[in-house]
Amino acid sequence: MVDLIETLSIGCLLIGVLALSLGMIGLLRLPDVYNRLHATTKIGTLGAFGVLLSIMIQEFGTSGLSPMGVKALTAGLFILLTSPISGHMISRAAYKMGVDLCEGSILDEYEGERKD
Amino acid sequence: MKRRLITYMALPLVWCMVSGQITIGNLFLGLIFGVVVAEPFSKLYRLDEVVTPNGYWLAQIPKKIIYFFVLLKEIIKANIMVAKIIIQPKIDIKPGIIKVPIRTKTNIGITAIANTITLTPGTLTVDISDDKTTLFVHAIDATDPQGVRDSIRDDLEKYVLEAFE
Structure with a gap:
């Protein structure tokens, strides 16, 4: 039983860390702010969630409803809720500041609606 | 109260x-x-x-749980898709901003659909129109705008409408 918990926990941790490193590579490689936000919001969420899930499995599996596990659960829920909002606010602010879409963008239906 | x-x-x-x-x-x-x-x-x-x-909020809880699992599934799909793009030797993407009409009316419903869109494959909510009927969505692959609209309407909005409206 303890082995199973260990394995699951380490598996979640590996997935989370792998996702976070991919997100950072994406942040460096993708062309403009909007595409970079794709990498950080989605992959960042799964990465942080995976790490916290690993803590949760470890804590709930070995010591029941411990404070550390509850904290990890709360932090995970907050990240799931706030990470898309920050992505939305950054992209909106970038657009209002006049950051253009990167070369190779084929469509901008927001252009006409933009007023500032 | x-x-x-x-x-x-x-x-x-x-x-x-x-x-x-x-x-x-x-x-x-x-x-x-x-x-x-x-x-x-x-x-x-x-x-x-x-x-x-009222009891309506409680009656929606099973729907909310279904929505949560749909969301988790979509997040994993989104991560695989973005990871694939990132590890390509040459990044070849055709991004763009697409107008997406939404059917949700309440504030919480709109928040839920906007957040869900951000966490799902290839799309990121940028803004909402003043009359709250249209979202502007940045898609990492905008070659098929109608396809993006259809997939948001059929795959995501259905669950959000059931869970939050």
Whole structure:
């Protein structure tokens, strides 16, 4: 039983860390702010969630409803809720500041609606 | 029942979850912090509004659980898709901003659909139109705008409408 918990926990941790490193590579490689936000919001969420899930499995599996596990659960829920909002606010602010879409963008239906 | 009362009952519980233990001291501390934090924003969160709690919210809980699992599935799909793009030797993408009409009317429904769109494959909510009927969505692959609209309407909006409207 303890082995199973260990394995699951380490598996979640590996997935989370792998996702976070991919997100950072994406942040460096993708062309403009909007595409970079794709990498950080989605992959960042799964990465942080995976790490916290690993803590949760470890804590709930070995010591029941411990404070550390509850904290990890709360932090995970907050990240799931706030990470898309920050992505939305950054992209909106970038657009209002006049950051253009990167070369190779084929469509901008927001252009006409933009007023500032 | 005023929204203020519900907020002040909920915030101590949130504080207990953040600190990890439910004790009398934590509940009391949470109440103090809740009042101090929420009172300056009482206009923003419309704390003086009178709301009548009904059973409808409770009846939606199974739908909310389904929505949560759909969301998790979509997040994993989104990560695989973005990871594939990132590890390509040469990044070849055709991004663009697409108008997406939405059917949700309530504020919480719109928030839910916008957040869901951001967490799902290849799309990121940028803004909402003034009349709250259209979202502007940045897609990492905008070669098929109608396909993006259809997939949002059929795969995501259905669950959000059931869970939050």
